[in-house]
Amino acid sequence: MSATVTAPAGGNEPAPAPAKRSRVRNVTFPRILRSEWIKLWTLRSTWWTLGSTVVIMAGFALMMAVVVQFLNDQMADVEMAAEDQASMDAVLGAPTVIAGGYEFAALVVGVLGAMVITGEYSTGMIRSTFAANPGRLGAYTAKATVLAGVTAVLTSVSLLLGWLVSYPILNANDMTLDWSDGEALRKLYGVVIYTVLVALFALGIGTLLRHTAGAIFTVVAVFLVIPFIFQIVVAFASSLDWVLTVNKFLPSVAGSAITPSGAQVPEVLDPWVGIGVLGAYTAVVLIAGAVRLKAQDA
């Protein structure tokens, strides 16, 4: 007879102690990581969200390139002062074109980050997850790691694709990405860091709220609605110091200081300080999520 349960039979056999179970090993972090990896890729919603992220980013890059072409056609006869040309390059350079759709992509990735955990709470899967990892924090950390890794790779691939599809137009306008320009490159990998932080922020919110709609609403409010409202407020009340101060410390505004859109905001933090501020918000939300995850009944 095999050492494991293979078939129910009559109950007349003697009662031996269960044999050594050689096929079951201890729970380790790499194994939890593998489990979370399987979980992520075996849901259709993952393919939908990640697929639309790639499409949005590549599509926006192409669209922005077309806009650049259009502007250049319009301005062809206009003599521009060198100073104006420089400021225009800063706002609408190659990184802006290539990463054109990153704010939308970040929102989609945020939805994925929230659903990674709220999907488990709403279906009851979380109980299976915690039964396999009763320490709970291992599963949480593994979810965060897989989410961050996948988001980073996906955003990088999307940027590469954006570079590719916009290349013909940018090349024709002599605007291609200068791979030796440190600041231009920073804006691009800044986008990668930004989307990763948004995804993790959403994971933390999802863990705190345990509810898909509530978590997605909160993420959209923090990264889209509130900054949009502030954009209007800043436009009308830019003389008020506190408005500008609050604005630059908003998670989305602070975080985007490192991205190509950093240059478009009137007053903005230093790129690395800004992304550090978003990182701090994310850490706070993730830790608060961990506390609730650990302390509360599942």
Place this chain on the structure above:
Amino acid sequence: MIEAEGLTKRYGAKTAVDGVSFTVQPGKVTGFLGPNGAGKSTTMRMIVGLDRPTAGRVTVNGKPYAAHRSPLAEVGALLDAKAVHTGRSARNHLLAMAATHGIPTSRVDEVIDLTGLHAVASKRVGGFSLGMGQRLGIATALLGDPRTLILDEPVNGLDPEGVLWVRNIAKYLASEGRTVFLSSHLMSEVALTADHVIVIGRGRILADAPVQEIVDGAERKLVRVRSPQATELAELLTVNGAEVDGVEPGLLEVRGSTAVAVGELAAASRIVLHELTPVASTLEEAYMSLTADAVEYRSEDITATDLEGNKA
């Protein structure tokens, strides 16, 4: 082996589980019986660390559940609601669970075959019937080949063939020396499957004994007699020391006597009998009398006048 000591769970002012202590022994099936809302599920959730006890402690195979390094090899748990993501296929769910313990794919396919899920293994769980969901829950519980099984209402939603299968597998696992702890609100189910029963009502343990002992303890044998001369027979039996209830005209329930004695007495007095039935008490009756005061949600007796009143 499961050992609970003063296990308590309070939700605000409501006490769901009230200082229960019990031991579930390996090598037999232990039924966990109680009306709905008695605290069965809460107790089981505390055993596997999903709910934190307000007081007391519970260990599985000598350690708190969370202290085990490969928990799925210690305890396989099927908890009441579906604990599976509805968007994932059954096989992928099992593969993800298996990955945490380095369990090979061959074992995943083994439990799929064992639970009869082969035909639906690649379908998404969202479309599963309650019965298939239960089978997947049992497959998940068996995945780590655990020494202890905790099954909360395992036959819920299963067809008769599935019910029989659960009974057999529970008995088989116990015969291998494993600990099997199985909850139900159905007395008949526990009577058929379990060797030992723990009865819980309103968060307290009401009984903890072998199934047979509980039946015997609540034994109140009675004899049902149907006779056209019921009144005459009742007087005669009462004189002879039996306790007689008139259930309806012509039908008596006799306590403190036997079918043999009643029959002989009737024959001696030339009383005609139409029916003479000894009625043994069942586990069901024992259960009802044990939990009579401990039912959380009681249905009101509906009388004919109530129905008439509603109609008017």
